[in-house]
Amino acid sequence: MKPLLSRPSPTVVTAPDRPTLDDPSLRSTWSHRAWIASGCTTVLISLAKAITGAGESHRWLEPALAGLVGYILADLGSGVYHWGIDNYGSASTPIFGTQIEAFQGHHKWPWTITRRQFANNLHALARAVTFTVLPIDLACNDPVFHGFVCVCSGCIMFSQQFHSWAHTTKSRLPPLVVALQDMGLLVSRSQHAAHHHQPYNNNYCIVSGIWNEFLDQLMVFEALEMILFFKLGVRPRSWSEPNSDWTEETKSIPSQIAAN
Amino acid sequence: MASLTLPNHSLPSLLPSQKPTYPLSHNVPIFSKSSQSQFYGLQVSYSSSLSIPSLSSVKGSIFAKVNKGTAPPPFALKDQDGRNVNLSKFKGKPVVVYFYPADETPGCTKQACAFRDSYEKFKKAGAEVVGISGDDPSSHKAFAKKYKLPFTLLSDEGNKVRKEWGVPADLFGTLPGRQTYVLDKNGVVQLVYNNQFQPEKHIDETLKLLQSI
Numbered sequence: 001m002k003p004l005l006s007r008p009s010p011t012v013v014t015a016p017d018r019p020t021l022d023d024p025s026l027r028s029t030w031s032h033r034a035w036i037a038s039g040c041t042t043v044l045i046s047l048a049k050a051i052t053g054a055g056e057s058h059r060w061l062e063p064a065l066a067g068l069v070g071y072i073l074a075d076l077g078s079g080v081y082h083w084g085i086d087n088y089g090s091a092s093t094p095i096f097g098t099q100i101e102a103f104q105g106h107h108k109w110p111w112t113i114t115r116r117q118f119a120n121n122l123h124a125l126a127r128a129v130t131f132t133v134l135p136i137d138l139a140c141n142d143p144v145f146h147g148f149v150c151v152c153s154g155c156i157m158f159s160q161q162f163h164s165w166a167h168t169t170k171s172r173l174p175p176l177v178v179a180l181q182d183m184g185l186l187v188s189r190s191q192h193a194a195h196h197h198q199p200y201n202n203n204y205c206i207v208s209g210i211w212n213e214f215l216d217q218l219m220v221f222e223a224l225e226m227i228l229f230f231k232l233g234v235r236p237r238s239w240s241e242p243n244s245d246w247t248e249e250t251k252s253i254p255s256q257i258a259a260n
Numbered sequence: 261m262a263s264l265t266l267p268n269h270s271l272p273s274l275l276p277s278q279k280p281t282y283p284l285s286h287n288v289p290i291f292s293k294s295s296q297s298q299f300y301g302l303q304v305s306y307s308s309s310l311s312i313p314s315l316s317s318v319k320g321s322i323f324a325k326v327n328k329g330t331a332p333p334p335f336a337l338k339d340q341d342g343r344n345v346n347l348s349k350f351k352g353k354p355v356v357v358y359f360y361p362a363d364e365t366p367g368c369t370k371q372a373c374a375f376r377d378s379y380e381k382f383k384k385a386g387a388e389v390v391g392i393s394g395d396d397p398s399s400h401k402a403f404a405k406k407y408k409l410p411f412t413l414l415s416d417e418g419n420k421v422r423k424e425w426g427v428p429a430d431l432f433g434t435l436p437g438r439q440t441y442v443l444d445k446n447g448v449v450q451l452v453y454n455n456q457f458q459p460e461k462h463i464d465e466t467l468k469l470l471q472s473i
Contacts, residue, residue: 219457222366227434229365239366 039126053143063147070152325426371459
């Protein structure tokens with residue numbers, strides 16, 4: 001008689017391509033961790049240059065203000081990037097294909113982001129930050145510019161973590177994170193939940209979310225979509241009824257997740 | 261609440277710059293039939309001595325434009341069933357002519373559905389509703405069928421009528437403008453309303469006007 005499994009398997013019904021709780025695709029690899037390390041290193045070097053430069057010049061206000069601008073613009077950047085990935089291209093698009101596929105999977109199974117390990121979740125952004133910030137670290141010493149760069153790139157790199165927190169139930173979040181969300185410094189759970197409704201065409205920003213109301217009320221993304229439609233003939237996904245590849249799968253939610 | 265609404269009043273072009281949105285061609289539409297026609301900003305008398313080269317240097321002022329109080333130039337366009345429709349067909353009753361960017365785009369769909377939902381009110385006011393865009397008749401047919409639109413959609417292929425009427429483009433010329441004209445039963449324009457990003461307001465404004473004339 002064969003022994004029973006020593007580890008209980010999750011009580012889920014798996015559909016094709018649907019990740020399970022212990023799906024290997026949600027786990028961090030050493031490659032992921034290496035990209036996190038390199039991304040963080042480049043951001044920390046930029047931060048160090050900002051601090052030492054400010055210390056040497058005794059001018060702290062400008063680098064700090066530049067950092068604030070970086071935080072504000074990181075939110076805008078996250079929204080524009082998110083809008084682009086959600087609406088255009090496909091899994092076969094060069095460079096962005098895997099991201100587009102990941103966002104598609106996220107819309108279908110929003111809960112998986114809360115089950116991704118840290119480096120797995122952030123490594124793509126960490127890679128982009130490495131390639132962008134390293135040349136700046138090597139070429140530039142201006143503390144004001146570095147004040148902007150370290151905060152902006154740091155927020156962008158960690159936006160996936162903020163995004164994950166925005167999908168996590170309150171009871172599972174550290175109190176500090178809840179406080180930052182309630183203060184509007186990090187994108188809130190309710191604000192981001194508004195994005196996860198058909199046709200997925202609003203609340204795109206995922207750092208602090210401060211741009212969301214402005215962008216949505218002024219219909220900035222709709223205007224951009226119209227311009228791209230008339231200039232290039234491409235229709236964004238949000239104009240059509242979302243097909244099953246993009247809509248949230250609400251059936252057979254894992255019981256462990258539902259219980260949390 | 262901040263918005264991109266253009267102020268609601270009857271001037272047709274509310275863009276800060278009056279640069280021409282379409283190139284001047286030597287086929288300037290001079291409407292010699294009607295003495296009421298006027299070029300934007302200029303009252304021109306029709307004579308053979310009208311000098312095009314000297315006027316062409318005045319940017320944005322030479323295009324025939326349909327304003328409040330003027331009668332628009334006639335047109336004959338195909339509807340969603342491929343039949344020719346003349347503007348003169350609607351003489352004797354008020355008509356709402358609304359120019360919109362394109363079928364199956366979010367704003368235009370909202371606008372068309374809003375006209376559909378209020379169509380009974382337009383009929384009660386004795387008015388007809390006509391939508392015009394650059395899409396071809398088959399696109400209009402599919403659009404009308406999908407959203408059960410009860411009114412006429414006309415194909416202004418090449419945007420010829422849009423240019424003749426002087427519908428301004430938005431966003432630095434990248435987007436065909438969303439502008440609605442209400443013609444009274446004599447065919448004279450009584451309202452010109454422009455609003456790209458709040459399409460449902462076109463219905464409110466036109467109904468308000470129709471109920472007052």
